[in-house]
Amino acid sequence: MENRTPLEKALEYFKENNIFFHLFLLFKNNFDFSKKQSDRIDVSEFTKEELKPVIAFLGKDASAENRYIGLNEFEKKLQTTFDLDMTLSDFLTAYFHNILKIDSEKSIHAHQDMKNFFEYLEGEYALLIGWFQYLKRGTGDSQWIYQLVSESPSIFEDYVLHLSEAVRLLPDRPLRLSLFSQIVVGDSHAFDRHTTLGKLLLHVFAEEARFHAIEPVKIPGSNEEVNRLLLKFNILRDDITNFATVVNIYAETIEGYHPMWESAAHSHSVMNVPMRELINIVAAYPANENQTVWVVENPVIFSNILDEVPNVPMICTQGKFNLATLELLDRLVEEECTIRYCGDITPDGIRRAERLLMRYPENSQPWKMDIPSYLKARFNEEMINQDDMKKLDQFALDIFACLKDEIKDRGNPAYQEALLDDMISELKYYYQ
Known part of the structure; x- marks a missing residue:
């Protein structure tokens, strides 16, 4: 007759495959640093073959793309599978204590x-x-x-x-x-x-x-x-697929003007510049007298602006600040450029803006991310869920304090598309 407790059964199960040890390390790392705690873990570092035991445990489709593992999803499956009355965080503590025999007399x-x-x-x-x-x-x-x-x-x-x-x-x-x-x-x-x-x-x-x-x-x-x-x-680690999307910006290497950047700026051509090329850049700046570079996260907004204001110096982040984009922004800031960033007025959009402002406190400002813009672009038919609302409290920059209060009061997101005409009108004033 089997007398093992639910915890002992769970510990025994996860010891059978080494992939769970590496996965639990990622889980624990996330829990140990609460300021940046995420509700899901990126597992794209593992191959499909390595992830098979994890996918099988979760009962997910093995043929689908499984790039992330949700912490709540794993916790619920852990509890129901083993009739375990403990949180994932508490289980991880027990798991590593068991593996390392921390509680033993020796x-x-x-x-x-x-x-x-x-x-x-x-x-x-x-x-x-x-x-x-x-x-x-x-x-x-x-x-x-x-x-x-x-x-x-x-x-x-x-x-x-x-x-x-x-x-x-x-x-x-x-x-x-x-x-x-x-x-x-x-x-x-x-x-x-x-x-x-x-x-x-x-x-x-x-x-x-x-x-x-x-x-x-x-x-x-x-x-x-x-x-x-x-x-x-x-x-x-990756110098080709990691790239920055840029237009109307000059760049220099140690040998002087970079002809590719110069030619692209003269013709107002958009470039996806991979990290491979950016590592040789020692200076970057707008292809005009104005020292401002406009950064937007939405590719559709980026293209529509260029259709109307083809000479605006601009970068598109495509929803995230990858290494190549940050490398380019570093070069621009070194040349005393001002970064004006516009993203969706949502918890995630504000969090991205705050990260940029904290990285470049003297050289960056939000653009169209204020209360008037929020009220104009607010999407009344959609409500922000409570988990996303909590993201508004992760950073505390005074510049967004009133905007966050407004979002909490109204509960709706606001998207860049509704502000496109205002953005184009303002940029035309500067560049035409």
């Missing part, structure tokens, strides 16, 4: 043995001393690394050897991740994001990139965050 000795092992590694691999010293603190984000060590110290030391070589061979100029992996390990996929060595490399980089020593290490959650971290160490 845990204190095991932790001391781990510290001794890291001290041994410090003597052998001096380039990673800072990382080993961090690991010895035994923080929550390092628990999975402790598991790797406990499973096989010798295999972990093999990982460390490659990590040490990776730090020693960091490139002076941007290099593709696959080529970097080939140089360091002899395998072009060794540092892929879903591999153990790839996750360890990100942890090493994230530890090095911390602003303060008291901060915990946070392995990037989204592909964009991973790309940004790698670029800090001159490593490119």
